[in-house]
Amino acid sequence: MSLAQRVGKNGIGWLLPALVIAGWEAASRAGVMPASVLPAPSAVAEAFWRLTLSGELIRNIGVSTARALAGFAVGGSIGFALGLANGLSTLSRGLTDTTLQMIRNIPHLALIPLVILWFGIDEEAKLFLVALGVFFPIYVNTLLGIQSVDPQLVEMGRVYGMDRSALFFRVILPGALPAIFVGLRYALGIMWLTLIVAETISASSGLGYMAMQAREFLLIDVVVLSILIYALLGKLADSLARLLERLSLGWHPAFQNG
Amino acid sequence: MTAASLTAARSFVATPGRPIGSVEGRRAFAFRHAGKRFGDKTVLDGIDLDVPAGQFLAVIGKSGCGKSTLLRLLAGLDRPTSGSLTFGVEEEGYSRTRFMFQEPRLLPWASVVENVEVGLTGIAIGTEARHRALDILGEVGLADRADEWPSVLSGGQKQRVALARALVGHPQILALDEPLGALDALTRIEMQQLLERIWIAQKFTAVLVTHDVAEAVALADRVVVISEGRIALDLDIPVERPRRRGSVELARLEGKILDRLFG
Numbered sequence: 049m050s051l052a053q054r055v056g057k058n059g060i061g062w063l064l065p066a067l068v069i070a071g072w073e074a075a076s077r078a079g080v081m082p083a084s085v086l087p088a089p090s091a092v093a094e095a096f097w098r099l100t101l102s103g104e105l106i107r108n109i110g111v112s113t114a115r116a117l118a119g120f121a122v123g124g125s126i127g128f129a130l131g132l133a134n135g136l137s138t139l140s141r142g143l144t145d146t147t148l149q150m151i152r153n154i155p156h157l158a159l160i161p162l163v164i165l166w167f168g169i170d171e172e173a174k175l176f177l178v179a180l181g182v183f184f185p186i187y188v189n190t191l192l193g194i195q196s197v198d199p200q201l202v203e204m205g206r207v208y209g210m211d212r213s214a215l216f217f218r219v220i221l222p223g224a225l226p227a228i229f230v231g232l233r234y235a236l237g238i239m240w241l242t243l244i245v246a247e248t249i250s251a252s253s254g255l256g257y258m259a260m261q262a263r264e265f266l267l268i269d270v271v272v273l274s275i276l277i278y279a280l281l282g283k284l285a286d287s288l289a290r291l292l293e294r295l296s297l298g299w300h301p302a303f304q305n306g
Numbered sequence: 307m308t309a310a311s312l313t314a315a316r317s318f319v320a321t322p323g324r325p326i327g328s329v330e331g332r333r334a335f336a337f338r339h340a341g342k343r344f345g346d347k348t349v350l351d352g353i354d355l356d357v358p359a360g361q362f363l364a365v366i367g368k369s370g371c372g373k374s375t376l377l378r379l380l381a382g383l384d385r386p387t388s389g390s391l392t393f394g395v396e397e398e399g400y401s402r403t404r405f406m407f408q409e410p411r412l413l414p415w416a417s418v419v420e421n422v423e424v425g426l427t428g429i430a431i432g433t434e435a436r437h438r439a440l441d442i443l444g445e446v447g448l449a450d451r452a453d454e455w456p457s458v459l460s461g462g463q464k465q466r467v468a469l470a471r472a473l474v475g476h477p478q479i480l481a482l483d484e485p486l487g488a489l490d491a492l493t494r495i496e497m498q499q500l501l502e503r504i505w506i507a508q509k510f511t512a513v514l515v516t517h518d519v520a521e522a523v524a525l526a527d528r529v530v531v532i533s534e535g536r537i538a539l540d541l542d543i544p545v546e547r548p549r550r551r552g553s554v555e556l557a558r559l560e561g562k563i564l565d566r567l568f569g
Contacts, residue, residue, distance in 0.1 A: 204411040207381060208404075208471075209427045218424075222415040299415040299455045 087269040092276065095269035104258070109277065112243060112254040115171065119178025120239050127183040127235075128228075131190025135224070136216075141191075148187065156180045157245055169250035174243060181242035182235040189231025193224030226300060229293045236285040244278055333394045334359040334479055334511035335380065340389035341535075342375050349375045351535040352389070359394055359478070362505060362512045364526035366519060366563060372535045373515045377481045380513060381405040394478075404477035406485045410464035412456040418467055419443060419452040425471040442470045446500060462493035466500070473504060480505075482514045486521070495551075498525055506547070519567075523559045524549055531566050539566045 069089050075081040076088030083091065099105035130148070134141040156177060167173035197220050205219045247256020255274050262270035297303045334357045342350040349372045357363055367373040378384045379391055381403050393402065404425070412421045422439035430438060443449045446466040456464055465485060472480055482501075486494045502525055505512050516522050522529050523543055531539035541563065545555055 200407070200409060200411050201413060203383075204407065205424075207383065208424050210424075214427065218416070219413065222413070225415075297415075299457070301457050304455070304457070 084268065087272060091269045092272050095267070095273045099258075099270065099273070105273075105277075108253060108255050108258045109281075112247065112256070113281070115174045115247075115254065116178060116239050116243050119175045119243070120182050120235065122175065123179030123182040124186050124232075124235060126179070127186030127231075128190050131187045131228075132194065135191045135194025136220070145191075148184075152184050152188070156242065160246070160249060164250055169252065173250065174246045174254075177246045178239055178242045181238040185231045185234040185238060186228075187231075189227045189234070190224065193227030193231075194220060196227065197223035226297060229289065229297070232292075233286060233289045236289055237282065240278060240282045240285070332359045333357070334361065335391065335393045337376075337379075337386075338390045338392070340379065340386040340391055342372070342379060342384065343387045349535055350379075350386075353537060355530065355537065355540075357511060357513070359511055360509050362525060362527045363514070364522035364529045365513065365515045365532060366517070366522050366529060366567070367532035368567065369517075371532045373532045374483055376532065377405075377483050377513065377515050380479065381481045402477065403479040403481060404472040404475060406468055406472045406480065406482045408484045408487055410456070410461075410468040412464055412467055412471075414456055416456075417453050418448065418456060418459070421456060421467055422470045422474050425474040429475050438474055439470070442474045443467075445473075445504060446470045460493075462489050462497060465489060465497060469497075469501065469504075473508065473510075476508065477510055479511045479513065482512065484516055487517065494521075501525065502547070519560050519563050520551075520556075523556045523563070524551055529559075529563060531563060533567070539563065 072081070072086070073089045076083065076086070076091075081088075087095075096105065130140075130144065134145055159180070160177070163173045163176055167176060201219050201223065202215065205215045210218065243254075244256050247254045248260055249256075251257040251260075255277060259271050259274035262268070262274070294303055336357065337353045337355040340350065340353045341348065353376065365373045365376060375384065379386055383405070412418075413424065416424070419436065419439045422443055423435045426435045426438060429435075440449060440452060443452055446469055448463060448466055448470070451459065451463070456467065459467065465488075468485070486497050489497060498521060501512075512525075514522070514525065523545075526543055529539070529541045529543060530537055531541075541559065543556075543559055545553075545559075549556065
């Protein structure tokens with residue numbers, strides 16, 4: 049594929065957002081859309097520039113990203129570890145799976161009042177909520193991935209003398225990887241969602257806090273800017289996950305002509 | 307067989323280290339009154355089978371007669387519930403039994419050559435493993451596909467990779483569980499010839515479980531028919547190699563086996 053074709057293929061996804069923004073700008077200029085409802089994209093761009101110059105935007109994005117990644121690291125590792133343990137050991141699964149399935153059915157955002165009572169509005173509250181949110185997609189998909197590894201391949205590995213660690217690293221983990229990536233992408237979405245809600249409700253810094261402050265002062269351009277930045281950050285995280293997926297699943301027929 | 311593949315077979319005989327000829331006259335394995343029960347269902351009963359090293363044995367029987375169980379016992383995937391299974395003296399540095407499955411069972415996330423290296427688990431690693439794997443891939447005619455993913459290979463090619471994986475560790479016994487059953491008729495004959503050629507070159511003991519009586523008499527030195535968990539017929543195939551498919555002699559032996567199976 050030539051560079052132009054590649055750009056064209058990836059660029060087509062950006063066509064619709066660009067059209068929406070152009071239409072929105074036109075509607076604002078024509079006065080169809082009052083600035084008190086939705087400011088023009090140019091006004092949002094101005095806000096972006098203003099906040100970038102003051103350093104406020106970068107700082108808040110940094111704070112939010114750090115929170116998101118920390119919560120993701122904690123919840124993701126626990127989910128991955130438990131998914132592996134329960135996929136590999138029937139004893140571990142017997143012990144914990146029922147409990148985990150019960151907890152899974154509680155919407156984690158319903159815990160916000162409790163979390164505020166426990167942790168106040170400090171960092172721990174956000175970390176806890178994000179970790180809880182990303183835990184389940186990672187856990188469920190890791191477990192599913194391990195359980196769906198072809199038992200014939202596992203038997204082949206045994207017959208050919210693989211020990212437990214070789215069997216895990218050469219047969220079970222690669223076989224579970226496609227499902228683990230599904231969990232990863234899903235978890236990244238949940239990660240941003242949880243963080244936005246948590247920051248909107250209780251925070252003293254971060255993107256959600258910035259949006260809430262702007263609402264207090266009726267700075268609607270900043271509110272819209274925060275929302276757009278969430279969209280971009282979510283897309284960025286998803287693109288990174290897809291890149292990782294392409295790099296590590298090159299053997300998969302679904303990724304061989306992409 | 308092409309001239310190139312003949313040369314390849316000869317060069318294989320010349321591989322140093324393998325004490326060719328010394329395997330003659332020794333025993334590869336022996337079942338002594340061996341039986342296998344699953345719960346109260348008897349699958350194999352009173353099997354006595356003495357197989358000399360280097361023999362090509364075919365095991366035939368209807369579905370569910372216990373022939374695959376026999377192979378699983380041989381490969382150590384199951385243990386006999388009565389009687390015994392003993393092996394001949396193990397040679398230094400060679401894997402004892404290798405199993406070739408009905409399906410290729412290649413790791414989709416490993417390249418062709420890496421899949422062959424699986425057959426060297428615990429035997430060789432690193433560049434030595436890579437060299438041995440590439441050599442045997444040349445032997446089965448897939449040297450130029452070494453770096454590809456298994457998903458792009460045809461069914462026959464996948465099974466050739468599986469054969470290379472089974473043979474790369476120079477097993478003393480190769481157990482084959484209907485490995486050619488899923489291939490089309492022409493690919494199947496090609497694979498039979500490849501198998502025979504490599505068997506002649508490597509001198510391992512081959513135990514082939516098959517449904518196909520013609521395949522059994524074309525390839526084997528000896529055919530064992532299993533019926534209801536017992537050996538119903540034990541027949542030598544004293545036909546010179548290379549054998550001509552469809553010859554009167556093979557047809558007569560084939561008829562004899564079919565009579566025993568359905569008589």
